[in-house]
Amino acid sequence: xxxxxxxxxxxxxxxxxxxxxARILIDDAGTLAPRTGARLELAGIAVRNLDAxxxxxxxxxxxTTDAETLVKDADLVIELMGGIEPARSLILSAIxxxxxxxxxxKALLAADGPALYEEADKAGVELSYEAAVAGAIPILRPIxxxxxxxxxxxxxxxxxxxxxxxxxxxxxxGAQFADALAEAQRLGYAEADPTADVEGHDAAAKAAILxxxxxxxxxxxEHVYCEGITRVSAADIAAAKEAGFVIKLLAIAEKIGNxxxxxxxxxxxxxxxxxxxxxxxxxxxAFNAVFVEAENAGELMFYGQGAGGTPTASxxxxxxxxxxxxxxxGGPGRIESTTGHVPALxxxxxxxxxxxxxxxxxxxxxxAKIAQLFAEHGVSIEIMRQTIHRDADSNVESAELxxxxxxxxxxxxxxxxxAVKGLDVINSVTSVLRVEGA
Amino acid sequence: xxxxxxxxxxxxxxxxxxxxxARILIDDAGTLAPRTGARLELAGIAVRNLDAxxxxxxxxxxxTTDAETLVKDADLVIELMGGIEPARSLILSAIxxxxxxxxxxKALLAADGPALYEEADKAGVELSYEAAVAGAIPILRPIxxxxxxxxxxxxxxxxxxxxxxxxxxxxxxGAQFADALAEAQRLGYAEADPTADVEGHDAAAKAAILxxxxxxxxxxxEHVYCEGITRVSAADIAAAKEAGFVIKLLAIAEKIGNxxxxxxxxxxxxxxxxxxxxxxxxxxxAFNAVFVEAENAGELMFYGQGAGGTPTASxxxxxxxxxxxxxxxGGPGRIESTTGHVPALxxxxxxxxxxxxxxxxxxxxxxAKIAQLFAEHGVSIEIMRQTIHRDADSNVESAELxxxxxxxxxxxxxxxxxAVKGLDVINSVTSVLRVEGA
Numbered sequence: 026x027x028x029x030x031x032x033x034x035x036x037x038x039x040x041x042x043x044x045x046x047a048r049i050l051i052d053d054a055g056t057l058a059p060r061t062g063a064r065l066e067l068a069g070i071a072v073r074n075l076d077a078x079x080x081x082x083x084x085x086x087x088x089t090t091d092a093e094t095l096v097k098d099a100d101l102v103i104e105l106m107g108g109i110e111p112a113r114s115l116i117l118s119a120i121x122x123x124x125x126x127x128x129x130x131k132a133l134l135a136a137d138g139p140a141l142y143e144e145a146d147k148a149g150v151e152l153s154y155e156a157a158v159a160g161a162i163p164i165l166r167p168i169x170x171x172x173x174x175x176x177x178x179x180x181x182x183x184x185x186x187x188x189x190x191x192x193x194x195x196x197x198x199g200a201q202f203a204d205a206l207a208e209a210q211r212l213g214y215a216e217a218d219p220t221a222d223v224e225g226h227d228a229a230a231k232a233a234i235l236x237x238x239x240x241x242x243x244x245x246x247e248h249v250y251c252e253g254i255t256r257v258s259a260a261d262i263a264a265a266k267e268a269g270f271v272i273k274l275l276a277i278a279e280k281i282g283n284x285x286x287x288x289x290x291x292x293x294x295x296x297x298x299x300x301x302x303x304x305x306x307x308x309x310x311a312f313n314a315v316f317v318e319a320e321n322a323g324e325l326m327f328y329g330q331g332a333g334g335t336p337t338a339s340x341x342x343x344x345x346x347x348x349x350x351x352x353x354x355g356g357p358g359r360i361e362s363t364t365g366h367v368p369a370l371x372x373x374x375x376x377x378x379x380x381x382x383x384x385x386x387x388x389x390x391x392x393a394k395i396a397q398l399f400a401e402h403g404v405s406i407e408i409m410r411q412t413i414h415r416d417a418d419s420n421v422e423s424a425e426l427x428x429x430x431x432x433x434x435x436x437x438x439x440x441x442x443x444a445v446k447g448l449d450v451i452n453s454v455t456s457v458l459r460v461e462g463a
Numbered sequence: 464x465x466x467x468x469x470x471x472x473x474x475x476x477x478x479x480x481x482x483x484x485a486r487i488l489i490d491d492a493g494t495l496a497p498r499t500g501a502r503l504e505l506a507g508i509a510v511r512n513l514d515a516x517x518x519x520x521x522x523x524x525x526x527t528t529d530a531e532t533l534v535k536d537a538d539l540v541i542e543l544m545g546g547i548e549p550a551r552s553l554i555l556s557a558i559x560x561x562x563x564x565x566x567x568x569k570a571l572l573a574a575d576g577p578a579l580y581e582e583a584d585k586a587g588v589e590l591s592y593e594a595a596v597a598g599a600i601p602i603l604r605p606i607x608x609x610x611x612x613x614x615x616x617x618x619x620x621x622x623x624x625x626x627x628x629x630x631x632x633x634x635x636x637g638a639q640f641a642d643a644l645a646e647a648q649r650l651g652y653a654e655a656d657p658t659a660d661v662e663g664h665d666a667a668a669k670a671a672i673l674x675x676x677x678x679x680x681x682x683x684x685e686h687v688y689c690e691g692i693t694r695v696s697a698a699d700i701a702a703a704k705e706a707g708f709v710i711k712l713l714a715i716a717e718k719i720g721n722x723x724x725x726x727x728x729x730x731x732x733x734x735x736x737x738x739x740x741x742x743x744x745x746x747x748x749a750f751n752a753v754f755v756e757a758e759n760a761g762e763l764m765f766y767g768q769g770a771g772g773t774p775t776a777s778x779x780x781x782x783x784x785x786x787x788x789x790x791x792x793g794g795p796g797r798i799e800s801t802t803g804h805v806p807a808l809x810x811x812x813x814x815x816x817x818x819x820x821x822x823x824x825x826x827x828x829x830x831a832k833i834a835q836l837f838a839e840h841g842v843s844i845e846i847m848r849q850t851i852h853r854d855a856d857s858n859v860e861s862a863e864l865x866x867x868x869x870x871x872x873x874x875x876x877x878x879x880x881x882a883v884k885g886l887d888v889i890n891s892v893t894s895v896l897r898v899e900g901a
Contacts, residue, residue, distance in 0.1 A: 049612065049759065060611055060679060114490050155609060161760035163601075163609030170608075171593060171601030173498055173788075174487065174780020181899060240805050241498060248807035261894045264820055264865060268846070275899060281808060289808035295897055298818050303900040304766060307745055321487060321777035322599035325767035328742060329760060339759035342612020350611075355793055367678050369686035370719060370727035382702055408706075427702060456699045459620060459733055461713060462741040 029058055032349050033068040035124075037115055038106035040130060041334035042156070043070070046079040046103060046341050051083070061346050062353040069095045080334065082378035093262055096121060101348060103341060104128040110134055120144045123359070125348040127341055129156030135230040135246050138237075151351060153344040158231045159184050159313040161336035162329040163343070168238045172319055177239040179279040179318040184231040186311035186331040187222035188254050188274040190214045192262070192296075193309050196271055201259045214288075214311050224253035225294040228276045235315070236278035236292040244278075250293035257296050270298040271306045373436040378407065378460035383426040384444065384452040387413060391450045395426065398448065402441040405431040423452070429460060467496055470787050471506040473537035473562075475530055475553055476544035479772035480567060480594070481508070484541060484779050489521070499784050500791040509544075514884040518772065531885045535560060539786060541779060542566040542591030547574055551576040558582045558590070563786040565779055566693045573668040575682045576675075589789060591782040596669045597622050597751040599774030600767040601781070606676045610757055615677040615716040617756040624749035625660035626692050626712040626770040628698070628882040630734075631747050634709055639697045652749050662691035663732040666714045673753070674716035674730040682716075688731040695734050708736040709744045816898035817844065818867050821883065822890040823853060825862040829888045833864065836886065840879040843869040861890070867898060 036047055040052045050057070052275040058064045070083070071092035089095055092115055096102055104126060106112045112133050119126050126145065128134070130322050134141070134157055145152035155165050159182065168177070183189050189211060196206040206223065209215035221227045229251040236244040246430045254274050265272050275297040280288055299306045304326045308314040313331025318324055330336035385391050392411065408429040430438070442457055474485055488505045496502045508521070509530035527533055530553055534540055540557035542564060544550045550571050557564050559875055564583065572579070572595055582589035595602050597620065606615070621627050624645060632643040644661065647653035658765070659665045667689040674682040692712050703710050713735040718726055737744045742764050746752040751769025756762055768774035778799070823829050832851060837844050846867040853860050868876070 031773075045759070053612075053614070056614065058522065059611060150712035161757075162763060163605035166609050167601035167605055170785045171604050172777070173784035174491075174495060174782075175777040176491070176494065236807075240546050241805075242805050244807050247886070250810035250813075257896075258894070261820070261896060263894070264894070265818065266867065268818070268848075268867065270818070270898065272896065277899065279813075280805065281812060281814070283808075289806045289812065291808045291810070292812040293810055293813060297815075298898040299900045304745070305900065307742070319599075319777060321483070321773045321780070323768045323771075323774050325600060325765075327763075327765060329763035333761075335759045336761050339610070339613040339757060342759070343609040344612075346611035347608045367680050367718065368727045369674075369680075369682050370721075370729045372729070372731055374719060374721070374727065375688075375717075375729040375731060376719070377735075380706070380708070382699070410706075427706065429706070456696070456702070458703070458710065458736050460697060460708065460736040460850040461715065462737045462743065 029062065029064050030305065030353060031064040031066050032100040032352060033098060034065050034345065035068055035095045035102045035119075036070045037096070037102065037112070038102045039070050039072050039079060039083075039088075039107040040105065041080055042337045042341065044079050044083065045334040045338035046105065047083050047087070048081045048101070049338055049342055061349045063349055065101070065345065065349060067322040068099060071095050072446060078122060084142050093118065096124070099124050100352065101345060102126045103345060104130060105341070106130070107132065109133055113137060116141060117144055120148050120150055123148060123150060125151040127344040127348060128152070129155050129337060129341060130154070131157040131230040131234065135233055138245070139243055151348040153348060155344050156337050156340040156386045158234050159315055159327070160331040160333065161339045162313055162315065162327050162331065163340070164315045164327050165234070165238055165328065168235075168317070170425070172317070175322050176320040177317060178320060180235050180277070180315060182231065182235060182276040182315040183272060183305055183308050183313050184276045184315065184331060185222055185228045186313055187215045187219065188228070189308065190311045191223070192254060192257070192272055192274065195257070195259060195262045196266065199259055199263065202257060203253060213241065223255050225251045225274060228274060228294045232276035232278060232292050232294050235276060236290055239278055239317070240280065240290050242290065244290065244292050248292050250295070254296050265298050269301050271301055272296050273299055273305060275376070373434065376432045376434045378428045378432055379438050380456070380460055381430070381442065381459045382455040384455055385424045385426050386450040386452065387422040387424040388450060391424070392426070393446060394450060395445060399428075399430070399441055400446050402437055402444065404433040404437050404441045407431050408447055467500065467502050468791060469502040469504050470538040470790065471536060472783065473533045473540045473557075474508045475534070475540065475542045475550070477508050477517055477521075477526075478543065478545075479518055480775045480779065481543040482517050482521065483772040483776035484543065485521050485525070486519045487776055487780055495784060499787045501787050503539070503783065503787060506537055509533050510602055520658055531556065534562070536808050537562050538782060538790065540564045541783060542568060543779070544568070545570065547571055551691055553573060554579060555582060558586050558588055561586060561588060563589040563790065565786060566590070566592050567775060567779060568592070569595040569665075569668040569672065573671055575681070577681055589786040591786060593782050594775050594778040596672050597753055597765070598767070598769040598771065599777045600751055600753065600765050600769065601778070602753050602765050603672070603728045605765065606755070610755070610760065613759045615755060615757045618677050618715070618753060619672050619743060620669065620673060620714040621711055621743060621751050622714045622745050622753065622769065623660055623666045623712060624751055625653045625657065626666070627746065627751070628749045630692060630695070630710055630712065631698060633695070634704065636715070637697055637701065640693060640695060647665045654703045655709040661693050663689045665711060666700040666712060670714035670716060670730050670732050673714060677716055677755070678718065678728050680728065682728065682730050686730050688733070690733040692734050703736050705738055709736055709739055710734050711743060711746075755839050811872065814870045814872050816868050816870055817876050818865070818894070818898055819880065820893040821864040821866070822858040822893055823862045823864050823889045824890065825860040826888060829862070830864070832888060833883065833885060836882055837866075837868070837879055840875055840882065842871040842875050842879045845869050
């Protein structure tokens with residue numbers, strides 16, 4: 026193996042996302058290095074309180090309260106402190122030192138993004154922030170890169186898990202807003218002070234970022250019309266439901282013709298009725314999704330977890346590895362990566378559940394015989410269902426048996442099916458199909 | 464405006480995707496240039512037959528039958544000819560001349576990808592192929608870049624629109640395979656010889672690409688177990704439906720523990736039962752979707768159009784602009800792009816449909832009065848629905864009126880609602896909510 030260069034990573038902040046980022050950098054160092062083309066060394070973690078309790082057990086010697094010194098020596102800086110200062114000054118100092126920066130700080134980006142982007146541009150470093158919008162969902166990078174040759178016309182996003190959870194609760198249980206909010210707080214989906222979420226401020230900051238990237242123009246909070254969900258009543262939800270709609274808090278950015286040939290962009294956040302068959306209507310609980318309409322691509326949707334330490338850490342690490350590759354390779358690296366070295370397995374090694382349809386004799390004891398045979402082959406039955414048909418003319422009865430198994434190997438299943446075929450009570454095996462996602 | 468450098472683009476092939484790529488390069492030249500940091504000049508289009516009919520009207524002087532000469536002079540080459548030769552030789556010649564290459568040729572990638580990647584790597588150019596899997600859906604780039612810091616555990620993809628259309632038809636109409644196939648052929652979703660689609664070969668080539676990127680290891684067609692949909696019967700679909708499942712042709716790549724601490728990857732294509740509540744189950748018609756499970760990110764789904772000239776052209780252009788940015792900027796460019804210059808519009812400029820709930824007096828003529836007032840304000844009513852409640856004790860009747868409008872401006876709607884409030888037959892306006900996606 027060739028000697029890999031080492032890149033020093035400074036982590037600022039060790040909350041629920043930061044702690045997971047640190048854990049992954051340490052635990053997965055061996056996997057990340059060949060993919061990146063460099064060893065990513067976690068040089069230190071800047072925190073306010075060295076003795077605070079952490080979600081993850083991390084080496085004590087990594088912690089420091091001296092963020093300035095940590096940043097000075099880093100090739101890559103991850104900012105997950107939140108808030109405006111000292112995050113802003115530390116990011117600027119990192120950029121001026123030639124480090125690339127990854128942040129999830131949407132408040133800072135909404136307040137002062139353009140100044141930061143310009144500094145990064147001048148210094149020739151990357152400033153990336155996939156984690157700032159829709160947590161784990163890759164959305165900013167696809168908009169920037171994959172859709173760079175298209176014209177986006179509209180973006181509709183469920184980008185706040187707290188409000189989606191509350192509205193979903195109201196929709197499925199008929200609860201009032203206050204009760205659904207209390208439930209969200211009990212389950213940890215809403216904070217003690219839920220204002221930023223329920224009044225739409227969090228979604229508005231994300232709407233500004235999505236609009237800026239989608240329409241290649243700077244939009245900030247002052248351009249975003251914002252209306253939260255506190256006035257949505259159980260009666261509204263019930264009436265919407267009856268009419269075939271679901272109510273979602275959407276972040277919307279859309280291009281609108283002004284009627285005089287010119288165009289503008291409307292950026293807004295408000296509770297919105299969506300037809301139940303719309304792809305976004307099926308986004309339940311605290312999940313996020315962004316629906317993008319583009320002139321050439323048509324309709325696209327990106328769906329996943331919008332918050333949580335580990336999912337958001339995935340987005341941070343994606344930005345980090347991409348920025349590191351650029352330092353090492355001067356570009357994203359080839360699209361093929363062959364650092365995994367895992368063997369391809371034959372189909373016999375795959376395990377799935379199976380659905381098996383059998384045409385069987387209608388005799389007592391048939392079910393027991395078949396169940397016995399499955400058990401002997403180590404294939405566990407989850408559901409077994411028999412339907413009896415009687416032919417009205419001949420008065421002959423036949424029985425159809427449908428079996429869904431637990432996960433089993435292809436090999437075990439194939440042997441079972443062979444054995445079943447040999448039973449005298451079996452007329453035919455009508456179907457064998459694999460089941461996923463159950 | 465600063466003088467932009469010009470990059471010469473050679474287009475090989477002018478079928479339904481190629482023709483749209485050419486159209487966009489010509490029509491959107493002015494939008495693409497500032498985003499790219501270079502003018503993308505369509506230098507020529509290599510075709511076999513100069514006189515063939517094209518879907519798009521393109522300047523005749525662009526066409527040539529001399530692909531070799533065209534490629535020699537290009538900075539970027541787009542290969543959309545399909546098939547192995549001459550596509551393979553032309554791509555190799557482009558790479559050796561230092562050009563970056565964009566292709567959608569999955570057959571070639573499945574047959575000879577690794578050799579091409581290595582050549583591109585040696586020459587320091589990009590070889591990208593987003594269009595080869597799931598058409599317009601950004602999936603390869605997110606897997607390579609956004610998930611580069613995560614560990615993918617499983618990928619489930621609906622990556623063939625023809626078979627998804629056929630299975631969806633069978634599911635919704637109860638049709639047999641042969642009839643659904645005939646319908647797909649009639650509508651242009653299936654080719655006259657549908658073998659590559661219905662036998663799963665097309666999905667298998669895509670499965671190999673998805674598995675290779677997801678698990679950082681080379682997999683090719685010989686590693687893919689492949690079973691098509693020709694043996695799926697209407698009875699299978701009906702039985703699956705009754706049990707709460709839908710049948711989809713899935714491309715699956717998943718990591719499996721071998722029980723001895725080692726791991727392998729199972730890559731396979733087969734008809735699969737999915738629970739109806741699974742996000743992939745809702746992917747209807749000829750749409751595609753890829754469901755990705757990763758250790759940190761959790762569940763992600765990418766949804767959109769999997770085929771068609773214009774959507775696939777969007778993926779080709781995204782690769783092209785990204786490759787061009789790398790030539791010009793030595794990297795992907797900053798994530799913020801401010802080349803759009805569209806103004807932010809006030810909320811009054813937005814148009815949506817509205818849902819309005821009214822508590823009205825139960826008198827004859829109320830509906831007419833309200834409808835008249837909406838009409839006067841230029842707000843068109845789509846649905847109007849009245850429910851009468853009678854209080855059992857007091858015997859007093861009250862009426863609830865629910866209105867859904869066609870698209871109207873915020874300003875017109877606000878004026879309408881104000882006027883409605885002034886009507887003597889109105890007790891109260893119980894809700895005003897915006898409707899999207901209808």
